[in-house]
Amino acid sequence: MGTKPALRTCVGCRNSFDKKELIRVIKTPEGEIVLDKTLRANGRGAYICNNEECFKKARKNKGLARSLKVEIPENIYDELIKEVSKDG
Numbered sequence: 001m002g003t004k005p006a007l008r009t010c011v012g013c014r015n016s017f018d019k020k021e022l023i024r025v026i027k028t029p030e031g032e033i034v035l036d037k038t039l040r041a042n043g044r045g046a047y048i049c050n051n052e053e054c055f056k057k058a059r060k061n062k063g064l065a066r067s068l069k070v071e072i073p074e075n076i077y078d079e080l081i082k083e084v085s086k087d088g
């Protein structure tokens, strides 16, 4: 009540959403790129809508790679997109 939602920008569509509506993609200290569905894991994170389309946009516009400051191999995107569409 009266609290502003914590808005985060999706790296895919670039719209802002309450972070509870987004999922996080993080770079772990080991350098792995994984989904962080708890929003609590350590590591540099980027927020993205929980849908395939935004992952595809983030892949195309390199928003995810830019946010995480790391090159993201194609197969990682494939894995992430698979993970996301599983939920849908």
Ligand SMILES: [Zn+2]
Residues within 6 Å of the ligand: 010, 011, 012, 013, 014, 015, 048, 049, 054
């Ligand atoms: Zn989005």
